[in-house]
Amino acid sequence: MKTEVNARRLWAGGAASACVAALVAVVGILIARGIAHVAVLAPRGEGVWVGANTITYALGAAGVALLATAVLHVLLVTAPRPRLFYGWIMVLFTAIAIVLPLSLSYDLGARVATALINLAIGFAIVVTLEGVARAALLESRPGDRSSYENDPFGRR
Known part of the structure; x- marks a missing residue:
């Protein structure tokens, strides 16, 4: 048996995972700022950390999902x-x-909030892409045309 990767399904799932990761970041920041009233940290450069911009953090989470x-x-x-x-x-x-x-040597609440948001983003990416990997792998025997080639939706 040979294992093949359905790249179209893998990258479609990766794009969906990127959307999930971005939304997890937005929800985490809304909770941290709106409910817990703490800042979320992001690196500015050269060791300087500042309050995170929601859009930038969400796009960063999506980028990490695509990299993953x-x-x-x-x-x-x-x-x-x-x-x-x-x-x-x-x-x-x-x-x-x-x-x-x-x-970091910053406010404890901001450090914990940022760490928890990063945990949630990482968890979302790992779990969603693990499912995507299962769906994108197909096993086929040599000469077997019963794989996803005959099904336009890639179902087994």
């Missing part, structure tokens, strides 16, 4: 156990995104 989709695609076509490596890579990047704001 690219990593997943490369792993699916090259790695021996792609979903295992994808999971580890994403969990470790999410851990970095959580620990980084906590390590």
Whole structure:
């Protein structure tokens, strides 16, 4: 049996995951600012951190989801156990995104809020793209034309 990747399905799912990640960022910022009345932090450059712009944070989350989709695609076509490596890579990047704001010398509430938002974004990306990976993988036997080639929607 040969495993094939339906790239169209993978990237459509990656785009949907990017939308989810952006919306998670917006909801997290709304909760932090509107309910908890704390700032959400974002790097400005050269070690300076400032209050995050909602649109920029959401676009950044979407960009991370698309980057994660690219990593997943490369792993699916090259790695021996792609979903295992994808999971580890994403969990470790999410851990970095959580620990980084906590390590700053800034208001504790802002640090915790930023870390929690980053956790939620990372979790959303990992979970949605894991499902996308399952849906984008097809196993076929040599000469078997019963895969997604015969179905315009890519169903098995």
